[in-house]
Amino acid sequence: MLLRHTPKEIAHREALNINPAKTCQPIGAMYAAFGLHGCLPHSHGSQGCCAYHRSALSRHYKEPIMAATSSFTEGSSVFGGQANLVESIQNIFSIYNPTVIAVHTTCLSETIGDDIPQIISKAKADGKIPNGKFVIHANTPSYSGSHVYGFANMVNGMVQYFSETTQNRKNQINIIPGWVEPGDMREIKRIALEMGIQTILFPDTSGVLDAPQTGKHVFYPKGGVRVDDLKTSGDSIATIALGDTASSPAAKTLDTKNKVPCHIMGLPIGLKATDRFVNALRTIAGVNVPESISDERGMLLDMITDMHSYFYGKKVALFGDPDQLVGLTEFLVTLDMKPIHIVTGTPSKTFEKDIQDILGPDTKANIHLSDTFMLHQLIKNEPVDLLFGNTYGKYIARDEDIPFIRYGFPILDRIGHSYFPTVGYRGGMRLIEQILGALLDRKERDSSEEKFELVL
Amino acid sequence: MLGNNGKIDGFSGINPIESKEELIKIYPAKVARKRAKHITVYDREEGDPPEIEANVRTVPGIITQRGCSYAGCKGVVLGPTRDIVNITHGPIGCGFYSWLTRRNQTRPPSDESENFITYAFSTDMQEKEIIFGGEKKLKQAIQEAYDIFHPKAISIFATCPVGLIGDDIHAVAREMKEKLGINVFAFSCEGYKGVSQSAGHHIANNQLFKHVIGLKNEKNDAKYKINLLGEYNIGGDAFEIERVLEKCGIELVATFSGNSTYEGFANSHVADLNTVMCHRSINYVAEMMEKKYGIPWTKVNFIGAESSAKSLRKIAAYFDNAELKAKVEKVIEEEMKEVEKVRAEVKAKCEGKTAMLFVGGSRAHHYQDLFTEIGMTTVAAGYEFGHRDDYEGRRVLPTIKVDADSRNIEELEVSADEKLYSPRKTEAEIEKMKSKGIDFKEYEGLMSDMAKNSLVIDDISHYETEKLLEIYKPDIFCAGIKEKYAIQKMGIPCKQLHSYDYGGPYAGFKGAINFYKDIDQMVNTKIWKEIKAPWETEPQLSARYGSE
């Protein structure tokens, strides 16, 4: 057994986190910054954090993850990191020439209390920021929230620094896609385009973290939202924020700063959530849903109705981030599956209620803000037929012999997640393929010779 | 034979001095001046290797390979140990990132034996603790860990904010040690200490020495007892070395720290020789054990079949026993049969190709041997966190200036143990062995093995990496995960020498075979020829009709 010391009995813990279901804020900020065209993320702290975040993102994406660090030493920790940041800004612009440097903090610079806007102003006053170039920032204290908050904070920073109002409303909709994969962002744009709607999607990591092999390392790949487009987000007719934890801060800022009305909704995972998303696009933009989209919906529904019996009543455990878990739980319920253990490490005020609302008042499930050690214990007490989670889940899956679908961040041992979406109707079809594959592979592995069948 | 020891002069007419200029041209003047000192062209003719600047702070904003002290301490040195509960005291990130990512394999003797390698323990510090202090939570976390797991030992690792908010983790450790009756010890390895992982290695060495080594005193009657220092069992390297040593009849008392146990560390002082693999990360323990217990240390290298053979012979020569020497020769002969066969096949396909190695604090040196064995030349190399002695050899130690960043890493005062000190060899014996070519307390450094006119670059920046690739177009570049995908986007295969790209082992004889095959596959795959689409290489000259 790989997790041989995990007992079935659940003891109350207050101080010790074991096998976390979250990580720290800066990595989310770094990921979000890659969704801005020509942007170099910068980690303001000691260089270890930056090395860790780059490594984790590299393992997840199998792509270049270029980011700089202020490389604090003990001296900077005592005297503050202003000199390091100003020097970094100067070096980054002369060596790597980005359009934007997106600075995030770490727990070190947060604990010291470095005032980033003041340092940026100083760099500007000292002529360290060339014309037409930008330095933006987000505070990402790792001792509160989680990686998802860091993402949300950096997206919010993008709005704070860039959105503008010209008083002329533009016939376009802002979409904040939440912490989803490049392939998901691409899919969300495609759906809107298919409906004939002009959108500003940010951050947009498609074309950045799924860049083609060309024999050249393009430091700033062609994807990512352009600063000029981002500026016009203040003139859009509305903002659709997908995922409450990851996207609502930026959407709310756009509302208060530029009076762009915001619609905060769940990630379009599965049939019903995608229905709501498409419907929101339709009503806000005042367009009709084209047949092509209705057809995609029909295909997804067709797959479900055809294979429904294999899903029915199967117990599922899942861990990950609140926005994803809410969407996934709803989809599993649509399939008549039974999510019984749902664990996130990311604090969220609405998480428990959202999940319970989906399950209905009479359905009991273990919905926890905790870690994967706890999840494992819950599974030992009430076994499941399927487990969803990031790569770390495979240790639980192996010990308990449960079919496992990799979902969330980070996925360190498979590919595909960055390319093939799990949002929208097509994403739903991919999820169905994965779920069915996992369940049927298991059924066949376990079936006796006489029950082993050709057609399923 | 290995043909001129792999030292081939000159590389396709590229002038290394001009290359160096190219690498730093883009930098602001101040940065260029600094970086110039980290880049040397090694002209072998001029006596001792040139001085290189190393182990100094990285230029902010430069995009570095380096990590932090916590990574060196918790990740590198203590990470591979399976039966200590390692609690990270800090916000969640650091503990999360060092969870299983270094591929330290371990082999508990039974299904019931302790193995905490698959677990990440953290105090998951919150804002409240940052403001009011985290000692209370840390104590509570230790108690909870004890109640659930009942380990032999618990260790605590500080992350960046811990030092700043003033938590006294050592006092907490003392208190909990007393309370629980098990060993509890702490590492002040905050990420800002020192300039790289290297500071963390030193801190880890110190605390292991202070709190664990020598605690147990179990007699070990084996005839040839050694410790292996600085081998972390990435991809199963330690398993292969264990196999070979066992075959030779050499007893491995403890490894620091691949496939290791707490008890192994505690009893390691009964060994009669310390063999050092990664000099950078562990030489402090070797030095201190010599002073306290009288165990001599010598540098070995089990990366490369020839180097493995050489290292085994060195150990046999140290014990100076005819039977052992004969056994070692027999093992080498047996093992080399398969090695030679694969090597000849691979060498035929790799001969003349070039490699670059920029990684860690010893691998950029050790792995050159493997490349040499298959006829490939290392045209440029450097460490991520080596010191001058790792480049130029330990002879420069007395001349190294300790700067402010390193001065704050404690140097332990060590003296001979009243009871346990027993010099394994007399001074006369040591001198005699030295005259026969067995070196002690010696490391020649990476430069000693570099080819004439090769480039040695310390703490290479990302910009320099790309320029170097553009100028030299090597057949393979060895680095880590952060560098890998950018390099491969340039059409050059990148071998990860921290994680081995999830392959391995690469140590010892079987490891050498694995490495030859993996490199063959990487430098000879045809996939890189597919980068251009047909329509990019055959431009459409004019429109044609289908019937033509």
Ligand code: SF4
């Ligand atoms: S928790 Fe803090 S110190 Fe650790 S990696 Fe995250 S930002 Fe860095």
Ligand code: SF4
């Ligand atoms: S050379 Fe690399 S693997 Fe070895 S200890 Fe040093 S860092 Fe670790």
